[in-house]
Amino acid sequence: MKRRVFIKGSVLGTVASVITGSVQAKMPTPAEVEGPFYPITPQKDQDADLTRVAGKNGVAQGEIIEVSGQVFDTDLNPVEGVTIDLWQANTFGKYHHPHDTSSAPVDENFQAWAIIQSGSQGRFKFKTVVPGAYPLGSNQQRTPHIHFKIGKNGYVPLLTQMYFPNHPLNKQDGLFKRKSAEEQARMTAKVAGNGNQYQYDIIIEKL
Template identity: 85%
Template sequence: MKRRAFIKSGVLGTVASVITTSTQAKMVTPSEVEGPFYPITPRKDQDADLTRVAGKGGLAQGEIIDVFGQVLDTDLKPVEGVTLDLWQANSFGKYHHPHDTNSAPVDEHFQAWAIMQSGSEGRYKFKTVIPGAYPLGRNQQRTPHIHFKIAKNGYVSLLTQMYFPNQVLNEQDGLFKRKSASEQAMMTAKAVGKSNQYQYDIIIEKL
């Protein structure tokens, strides 16, 4: 009887897990504020490698990473041809933006901004550096994050931020803390292996 009870509880646990995962998967990726530093200075180089700037020989400073994932709809079907407009602070926590008064240095070899489209099966990939934290007032810091604007005709546009796992500042970040546990999970990239790769899947909603 104990064995049967154990098997039954295991089966029920597995079913509950599947139901929970399915429910979470159909949630739209949570939205977030744009912030004050969306790029306003035109840059010719907006490709998927943010670690180099066209015409300059140097490499961006910081920990270089690959971010990849899929754009899906709420039925978990891949969405091809989605425009992903992304920007972030450099490894010192400085935005390449004239209104950023942070005293951290500008990295002239960091592209800071990219625009791309999801390809076959809704997949996308870009190379960048882990953004640094930056001060927010006297006693606060924003945890490392990457901004995304996501758009395609026939779908609800999405403005969100991608967070990194195992960041101590996540639990102190005001915007991150406002989200529920399931929302935080959807907005946090997953570390893949030991090769500085992060997976971040995005779910958008049809109009």
């Protein structure tokens, strides 16, 4: 009898886990604040390679990475033609923004801002560098992250941030710590392929 109860409990636990995972997968990607440094300086080059700036011969400093992913709706159908507006700090933790007054250097070979579209099966890809942490004040830093604005007619606009797995500053970051463990997992990229490739899927909600 005890064995039957144990087996029954194990089966029910497994089913519950599958159901819970399915429900979580259909939830929209958690929202996050825009932050103070959304780009306001016009720039012509907004393509998917942030490591180079059109008209310049140099390459951005820092660890070059590739981020790829897919955009889905809450029924897990791929969504094509989504505008993905993304921006971030350079490798030194400096935003290319007039209101960023930190002493960190500006990297003139770093594009800093891109506007791309999701293509076939909702797929997107861009090349960039790992952003540096930027200072918040006395002995505080924001953990490295990339900002996203996601939009398409017929869908709820999404403003979020992508975090990096196992970064030591994640545990100290005020915004990251406010999220539940499940939300943190859905906002954190996964390592794909070699150490310089990341997978980051996004779920948006229909209006």
